[in-house]
Amino acid sequence: MSSTTARRPAGEKGSDLGSDLGLMPFIRSADAPRPAGCDAHRVTTTAMRPLNRSDVPPADSSAADRRPLRVLLTTDWWEPVVNGVVASVQTLRAQLIALGCDVRVLTLSQGIRSRADDGVYRLGSLSASMVYDRARIGMPANRAVLREIIRWRPDVVHSQVEFSTFVWARRISRTLGVPLVHTYHTIYEDYTHYYSPSVTVGRKVVASFSRRALAGTDAVIVPTAKVSRLLTGYGVRRPLHVIPTGLDLERFRPAGSVAELEDAAALRARLGIRPEQKVLVSVSRLAQEKNLDEVLDHLAAADRSDAVLVVVGDGPYREQLEARARRLGITDRTRFVGVVDPSEVPRWYRMADLFVSASLSETQGLTYIEALACGLPLLCRRDPSLTGVVLDGVTGYQIDGSAQFRSRLARLLDEPTLRERMADQAHAHARSTCGAETFGHAVLEVYRQACARRAARPIITRRVSVA
Numbered sequence: 001m002s003s004t005t006a007r008r009p010a011g012e013k014g015s016d017l018g019s020d021l022g023l024m025p026f027i028r029s030a031d032a033p034r035p036a037g038c039d040a041h042r043v044t045t046t047a048m049r050p051l052n053r054s055d056v057p058p059a060d061s062s063a064a065d066r067r068p069l070r071v072l073l074t075t076d077w078w079e080p081v082v083n084g085v086v087a088s089v090q091t092l093r094a095q096l097i098a099l100g101c102d103v104r105v106l107t108l109s110q111g112i113r114s115r116a117d118d119g120v121y122r123l124g125s126l127s128a129s130m131v132y133d134r135a136r137i138g139m140p141a142n143r144a145v146l147r148e149i150i151r152w153r154p155d156v157v158h159s160q161v162e163f164s165t166f167v168w169a170r171r172i173s174r175t176l177g178v179p180l181v182h183t184y185h186t187i188y189e190d191y192t193h194y195y196s197p198s199v200t201v202g203r204k205v206v207a208s209f210s211r212r213a214l215a216g217t218d219a220v221i222v223p224t225a226k227v228s229r230l231l232t233g234y235g236v237r238r239p240l241h242v243i244p245t246g247l248d249l250e251r252f253r254p255a256g257s258v259a260e261l262e263d264a265a266a267l268r269a270r271l272g273i274r275p276e277q278k279v280l281v282s283v284s285r286l287a288q289e290k291n292l293d294e295v296l297d298h299l300a301a302a303d304r305s306d307a308v309l310v311v312v313g314d315g316p317y318r319e320q321l322e323a324r325a326r327r328l329g330i331t332d333r334t335r336f337v338g339v340v341d342p343s344e345v346p347r348w349y350r351m352a353d354l355f356v357s358a359s360l361s362e363t364q365g366l367t368y369i370e371a372l373a374c375g376l377p378l379l380c381r382r383d384p385s386l387t388g389v390v391l392d393g394v395t396g397y398q399i400d401g402s403a404q405f406r407s408r409l410a411r412l413l414d415e416p417t418l419r420e421r422m423a424d425q426a427h428a429h430a431r432s433t434c435g436a437e438t439f440g441h442a443v444l445e446v447y448r449q450a451c452a453r454r455a456a457r458p459i460i461t462r463r464v465s466v467a
Contacts, residue, residue: 068102069447072154072172074165078107078120082342083285084366085185088245089160095246095440106149106165114142121145123165146172156181156447162213170216179218179450181443184210184227187361207234214238218450221443224365226384239453241446244388246439247369247430254375254427255350264351271335273308278413280307281352281376283345283367284359286315293324294358294381298405300328307333307413309356312348314339349374353419354412355396357381365389373430377422379408388433395426 077085096103109122123142158181159169173180211234214220219239222228228240255261284290299309325334355371358381368389378396390396397408412419
């Protein structure tokens with residue numbers, strides 16, 4: 001055994017990436033270039049089989065301030081899957097690139113083979129659908145992919161999911177001595193029915209899991225103040241930043257041309273909806289935690305023949321929802337259209353008059369924001385996550401129970417002037433608060449703060465053994 005002296009920020013644990021992968025835990029050399037806006041710690045670099053010094057890009061301090069900030073985004077979810085995490089990460093990637101960053105993505109493939117293309121690394125994975133629909137578990141990682149990431153040397157690692165790719169995000173961060181930022185997308189308390197017969201036990205498990213997972217991060221991004229309060233209650237003591245997910249407002253907007261208006265009318269006609277009827281749209285994964293049962297119950301209680309519910313999306317709970325609609329006698333007022341291509345989603349908002357939801361499992365409520373941007377008033381179950389999104393009487397209504405749903409729906413259906421005013425206010429509110437550019441700038445500022453905190457940490461000398 002030989003050893004070399006490495007300097008590491010006080011309190012940092014040694015990386016186990018090298019021992020797990022047979023890779024040298026590369027960390028910045030004393031003269032390695034430092035990225036703009038990120039004064040990373042400098043340590044001695046040594047090569048270890050199977051890599052050698054030729055695998056490490058030569059230091060070029062003259063280029064240090066010229067190259068873009070390198071950001072590695074890690075996520076278990078990626079296209080072709082359609083969900084809020086994928087939409088959020090894709091929006092962030094596009095905005096960071098627009099801001100001049102060099103961005104790559106580490107995710108899971110849809111099969112056992114690993115591959116890389118167009119800045120996206122896909123690690124081989126196995127299906128975990130028995131645990132959660134379309135979920136996957138990463139296989140032992142492909143060395144070539146991870147070696148390439150280590151040689152590329154991201155300046156910031158930004159993880160988006162707490163499972164397979166999070167393990168590699170944490171290890172890459174420790175190996176390179178760079179900040180690990182994490183976005184907490186999911187309120188796992190609302191998913192206890194998947195893994196625990198006891199809600200109380202499930203919540204304790206979630207609190208412990210979240211606290212342990214986030215303990216090693218430099219900063220945590222959450223989409224709403226509700227999630228920030230939740231994590232604080234779990235005992236998470238990392239810097240928390242509330243940043244709503246941004247939206248491409250060029251895609252999500254009201255119908256603005258004759259062609260778009262005709263397209264909306266054609267979609268309605270295709271579903272057998274009469275011109276005089278009003279459309280309530282729900283865009284959601286069809287899972288138990290989305291609470292669409294309650295929307296169906298409310299629709300039945302309202303007993304409005306002039307209102308049709310269009311449900312866009314698919315999932316494991318679809319059969320139960322269709323059966324419930326039959327039992328309630330509202331099949332003539334419901335349409336289940338299934339999953340649609342992400343590029344087609346704005347069309348389905350534009351063909352509607354209102355957006356409805358009874359979900360209590362939202363962290364970012366991305367579909368709510370999309371609906372606002374398309375000029376739809378919101379009629380939703382009261383929830384703290386909607387603070388700042390559903391402005392009562394302005395952009396829509398938050399409701400408690402069927403009686404309120406019935407009365408608010410009647411106002412929106414029977415008072416066209418009110419509905420049109422709310423539609424205009426919904427669109428204006430989305431444009432002023434939910435733009436993708438604002439989102440990108442806010443996240444980039446979190447990166448800069450995390451880098452600054454890293455740079456300010458005291459440095460200690462530690463002996464690192466090399467085989």
